[in-house]
Amino acid sequence: MKIQNYYLTLDYRPGGYHPVALGDVFNCQYKVIRKLGEGSYSTVWLARDLNGYVALKILVSAISGSTTELRILRHITEVALVEGIRYITRLLDKFEHRGPNGVHKCLVFEPMGPSVNTMMAKSILKQSLQALAFLHENGIAHGDFQPGNILFTLNNIDSTPEDLLQQEEDAQGRSISPPIQRLDGKQDKWAPRYLCVAQPLVPFTCNAEGFKVKLSDMGAYFFTDPPDKPVTPVGLRAPELILTGAVNNTLDVWSFGCIVFELITGQPLFCIPYSEMEDDDHLLSLTAQLGALPNELFKHWTTSSLYFTPERKLFNCQLGGVAPGQEPLMLEQASMEESFDRAGPDLDEEEAHKVKALIRWILHYDPAKRPSPAEILSDPWFCEIDVETGSSKVNVV
Numbered sequence: 482m483k484i485q486n487y488y489l490t491l492d493y494r495p496g497g498y499h500p501v502a503l504g505d506v507f508n509c510q511y512k513v514i515r516k517l518g519e520g521s522y523s524t525v526w527l528a529r530d531l532n533g534y535v536a537l538k539i540l541v542s543a544i545s546g547s548t549t550e551l552r553i554l555r556h557i558t559e560v561a562l563v564e565g566i567r568y569i570t571r572l573l574d575k576f577e578h579r580g581p582n583g584v585h586k587c588l589v590f591e592p593m594g595p596s597v598n599t600m601m602a603k604s605i606l607k608q609s610l611q612a613l614a615f616l617h618e619n620g621i622a623h624g625d626f627q628p629g630n631i632l633f634t635l636n637n638i639d640s641t642p643e644d645l646l647q648q649e650e651d652a653q654g655r656s657i658s659p660p661i662q663r664l665d666g667k668q669d670k671w672a673p674r675y676l677c678v679a680q681p682l683v684p685f686t687c688n689a690e691g692f693k694v695k696l697s698d699m700g701a702y703f704f705t706d707p708p709d710k711p712v713t714p715v716g717l718r719a720p721e722l723i724l725t726g727a728v729n730n731t732l733d734v735w736s737f738g739c740i741v742f743e744l745i746t747g748q749p750l751f752c753i754p755y756s757e758m759e760d761d762d763h764l765l766s767l768t769a770q771l772g773a774l775p776n777e778l779f780k781h782w783t784t785s786s787l788y789f790t791p792e793r794k795l796f797n798c799q800l801g802g803v804a805p806g807q808e809p810l811m812l813e814q815a816s817m818e819e820s821f822d823r824a825g826p827d828l829d830e831e832e833a834h835k836v837k838a839l840i841r842w843i844l845h846y847d848p849a850k851r852p853s854p855a856e857i858l859s860d861p862w863f864c865e866i867d868v869e870t871g872s873s874k875v876n877v878v
Contacts, residue, residue, distance in 0.1 A: 493672035496543040498524055499580040500673030503648050503657070507587060508576045511537050515648035516677035517592075520698070527592060527646060527682065533639035534646065535573060536590040542583025550699045551575065551588065553621060560619060568612035570632065570697045581670050593697065594633035594686030602744035605631060605694055607858070607866045609740075612696045613733055614854035620704045623696060624711045626736040628744065633686045634693040641685065648680055656680070704730050715759055716751040720767055720774065720846060723760050724781040731848040737857070738843030742817070745836055746824035750817065758800040761787070765798060770817040775846050817841065835862040 492498050501524060505513045515527035517536060522544055528537040540548065554572045557565040565571075574589035609631045616623055623630070638646065649656045658676040663669050687693060702708050707728040713719075719735035721727040742750040750770065753763045761784055768774060773793065779785060787802035789795055797809035815823070818837045828836065839862055845851045857863065 493582065493669075495582050495671060497541050497582055497671075499539050499542070499578065499582055499585045500671065501526060501539065501677070502674055503650055503677065507537060507539075507578055508574075511535060511589065513537065514643060514646055515682075516679045517681055518679045527648075528589075529643060529646075534592050534641075536570075536592045538588040538590060539578065540586045540588070542580070542585045544586060548586060549702065551586070553699045553701045553703075554588075556621070556703075557619070561615070564615055568615045568695055569699070570695050590697075592635055592638065592682065593695065594635050595681035595683050601692070603866050604692070604868050606737075606741055606744060607863050607868050608694045609696060610737065610854055610858055610863065611868070612694075613737060614858060616696070616701070617730070617733070617854050621701050622704060622707070622730060623699070623733050624701050624708070625698060625713060626696075626733045626740070627714050627717055628740060630696060630698040631694050632697045634695065635682055635685050636687055638682070638685050646682075646685075648677060650675075715753045715755070715763065716749050718763070719848070720764070720778055721848060723763060724778050727848075729848045731851045734843060734851045734854065734857070737854070738840050741836065741840050741843070742821065745828070746821060746826050748820075748824050750820070750840075756800070761800055765800075768795070769814040770820060771841075771844055771846070772816075778846060817844070832862070835860075 493500055498519075501513055501516075503513055503515070507513070507528070510530045511528040512530070513526045513528050517525045517527055519525065523538050523540045526537045526539070528535050551572075554569075557569060558572070570593055571591045572588060573591060576587050576589075578585045578587050609626075613623060613626065651657065656678055658678075660675055661669065661672055702711075709728075710726070711722065711728060711732060713722065713732060713736060717736040717739050719732050721729070722732060739750045742748075751763060751766050753759050753766070756762065764774070764782060764785075765788060773779075774782070779793070784802075788797050795814075796811075797803050798812040799807075799810035803809050817840060821833070821837050821840075826833065826836075839857075839860055842852060842860075843857065
């Protein structure tokens with residue numbers, strides 16, 4: 482199978498991913514046996530050393546020096562080691578590796594299971610909220626709070642034979658790709674010999690009663706040193722971030738409110754496909770589901786006249802405005818509560834009412850009126866959730 486040049490150019494090139502093959506040994510001690518996943522700036526592998534299994538995160542070489550993630554993890558270790566181990570994936574080691582694409586920062590973590598997309602929502606939400614509260618109490622924002630960065634802990638896999646964890650070098654079984662060939666027939670010194678398919682440790686995850694989750698991918702920032710542009714996924718961005726670029730201490734909270742809706746209903750609250758008009762798409766969805774934007778925010782919406790009259794009455798939902806000779810497009814406007822009910826989550830009427838009220842409380846347009854993670858934890862719905870068993874309890878204060 483031939484892989485198109487643009488694919489390799491995007492990922493495996495000087496400044497990009499390091500080409501990894503199963504069986505490679507890093508830092509003279511970590512033997513790679515399985516691919517766990519990849520992101521925009523790293524690949525993650527299961528590796529083994531003399532002490533057991535670890536998760537090896539290899540950053541793209543363009544990220545050099547002391548990364549923000551590493552500084553955050555060091556800070557947590559210094560100020561709250563015990564609590565940090567409880568809530569955040571634990572950093573075990575760090576080193577640099579020189580390869581054909583440059584020098585790569587490598588971070589070694591405790592091995593974790595898959596992200597939360599298919600597991601038990603209520604306990605996941607409370608545990609992740611506890612972790613978010615821990616970060617905020619220490620002056621840290623996560624900055625990329627989303628289901629993909631909430632990971633399950635594992636059963637003790639150090640006693641698991643390596644052959645059960647080893648990823649097979651089997652192109653027919655689609656665990657890896659056939660050897661990569663350039664279209665021009667030349668040898669590519671930057672790319673790996675083959676591409677591994679990510680195989681998260683699902684069979685070894687603590688997914689019965691008493692499971693635990695932790696936050697990962699600390700693309701975080703200190704409240705005192707916010708970034709110019711957070712990496713928050715489009716559908717989880719707060720309105721002030723969309724309209725003004727404002728970074729405040731409540732962006733994680735807004736993301737969490739959206740995630741409550743998503744994990745309980747199985748549907749994203751704001752599903753925003755990538756396009757040149759994605760901000761308008763998002764803002765139209767916001768006003769439909771949560772109500773009109775306050776004047777202070779609305780005045781920053783420079784293209785609002787494509788959709789609203791001067792009196793702020795919606796007359797068109799067609800992104801980019803009404804084409805010459807065409808009629809305005811009007812779509813049904815459903816509130817967050819109506820969308821929640823239509824999704825049909827497995828909740829009785831009383832509990833559904835609590836969750837909708839909780840989401841509405843969190844998703845306040847005014848950042849100053851959004852609750853903190855600690856305040857959300859005091860909500861009656863979260864007080865009813867037993868994170869030790871993943872079940873709900875009645876009349877627990």
